[in-house]
Every structure is written in structure tokens, then in C-alpha cells.
Amino acid sequence: MENEANFAVQWHLIDACNLNCRHCYGNDLHSELYFSDLTKIISDISSTISIWNSFTPLSKSINYTGGEPLLYKNLFKLIDYSNKEGFSSAILTNGTLVDKDKARIISNLGVSYVQISVDDINDHHDSLRGLKDAFKMALQGIENLVEEGVFVNVSCTLSKLNVGRIEEIISLMATVGVSSIRFPRLVPIGRGRQLNQNMLSSDETKNAFIHLAKLSVEYNSKIEVMLDDPLFALLNLPQTCESTCSTESNIFCEGACSIGFTGICIMPDGTLYPCRKMPIPLGNIIKTSFRDIWVNSDVLNNIRNINNLKGHCGNCSLSYKCKGCRAMAYAVSGDYLGHDIQCWKERGL
Secondary structure, eight states: OTTOEEEEEEEEOOOOOSOOOTTOSOOOOOOOOOHHHHHHHHHHHHHHHHHHTTTSOEEEEEEEESSOGGGOTTHHHHHHHHHHTTOEEEEEEOSTTOOHHHHHHHHHTTOSEEEEEOOSSTHHHHHHHTSTTHHHHHHHHHHHHHHTTOOEEEEOOBSTTTGGGHHHHHHHHHHTTOOEEEOOBOOOOGGGGGGGGGSOOHHHHHHHHHHHHHHHHHTTTTOEEEOOSGGGGGGTOTTOOOOEEOSSOSSOEESSOOBTTTEEEEOTTSEEESBTTBOOOOEETTTSOHHHHHHHOHHHHHHHOGGGOOHHHHTOTTTTTOOOOHHHHHHHHSOTTSOOTTOSGGGTO
């Protein structure tokens, strides 16, 4: 449906992983649920979205991840179930376990896309991921998926460690058949705190984003360079859009970030977070209905009201379409309503 918004669930099915990434935002272990619990969660969320659809068009999707989701034994069974419940599905993986057989199964399941994390090239990537040949294995996983006709998106965490190789990374990913690539910023949580000194400064962030905007035009016919960070709104690019909220409620809002509006994160034990990079427990979906948590969470309701933003974000004329990164604010200051430290507008850059 034209102009239909999408409600996306990022579901961390398992904490276990075959890599030991230096910038991993997970440093805890959660118990896993029974498969019957997972299907109940899907039904719970689906029924709530059906109610929302009575006043606004809304599609629904689940992004399955981990840890490493391909270590979860019931992954394909769960995708098949959620597909039948009307959800589109995606898999967010490090790519090292995507052999030809798995790529074929993923293709046959009609998975919308597979996001593979590639944070740099060759040994640089291996160093970040804590495994020799992790880069080669991820590339092989990409090639296996491309051969099966699966849409592949690459996620490259942006920091001082790789900012000088942005174009080289984009060029290589285009060559191997990747459909799109995005560059989320390094958020210093979990093990990522040890890379705090490698976060880009505000002026470095601005320069990197301007470079990415130019590359998105230059590589347009080869690969989509996604400009989906809140701070891209500051560049007034045609790809960014102004925030438009439902007239009936503030449940939905098309803006730079989905937190509190069109997205939620589920941990392996059923705990809900606003975002995986903002580990504030909102409640447990096994004990409390999704709708109750979504509507009554003080954290989510605080985020939904841009008048609650503090510091430079609170005083910014562009807060209605940017809002800054709430996860970055929380990681740096402990206040999820605080300002985004990498914003350059506050410094007049």
C-alpha cells in the first residue's frame, strides 16, 4: 500500500555467537524461551498491529538476529511461522555461517533481506571481529546469498578505525553484488566501551556524512548507500523526510529513528528494550502484553514527546525530524533524553 508505514521488531533470539567482536553491544546472557512462547509473542504483536491498522496503514516485519541467529536451531521454523502470520522477515547475521545450503533455505523462505555485518576490509575486519578469516567467510556468505537471489544489505559500524576506507568498502560491496549498505555509528555500550576513543568527533561525523551523501549519488546505479542516521536530517538531503505523526495518537511517527514509534527490540528471554543499543528494560512480553508495555511505558512515552529532549537537542529547530540518537545520548551520558554528542549543529560546524 502506498505510504504504508512498517512496524519492525528486532528480535534477538540468542546471545550465543561464534565471534568475539570488540564493539559488540551485548555483554550479558539471557535465558531462551520455548518455541511455543515465541509463537505466542508473534500472535500478541500481530493482534496489536491489527488494531492499529484500523486507523493507519501499517505493515509488519521481524528482523531475526542474535548473538548469531544462525546458531539458533529453530530459526527457519520460526521464520516460516511468522511468514504465515503475515510478517515479512529479515536475518541480521555476521555472515560467516551462511553456506550454500543455508542460503538456499533462506531464499526458499522468501526472506526479504539478509543484513551482514562487514565493518572493514581484510585484516582490519578480522581484528574487530576476533576471528582470523572472518572477512573472507563473510564475503563467501554474501556470495552464497547473491547466487540464490537474496537481497543483501551490509551494515558497517562507522568509527575512526574505518572512516578512511568508506569508499573502498562501498566499492567492494558493490562488486560482490550487495544491494545496499548502511553505516550506523559506533555506540559505546557493552564491549564497545573499550573503543570509546575511536568514536568520531562531531566535525568528523559531519565530514563522513557529507562524504556518504556524495557517494550515495556516485554509486547510485551500483549499490544503495543508505542515509538512515538521524543526523543526516541536518544536511537537508532529499532522502530525509519531515516527521509526520498520526492525528489520532503519537503511536506512529515517521522520523529518523523508530524508537518508540515504529520499532521495538525483543531479547531472548522476552524482555523488551527500546533499542538493542539502549538496554533499558521496558517489561517482559511473556508476563505483560505487548500493547500494555507499548502504550504505558514511561520511557517510550518520554521519547515520543520531543519537548522532553534536553540540551542542544531540546533547543534544536530540527528536533522534529532528527531527534538525535537516543541510544548515543544514553550510552554517553546515561540520560536517554540528553543531546547527541556527535551532532555538529550545536557547535555551528
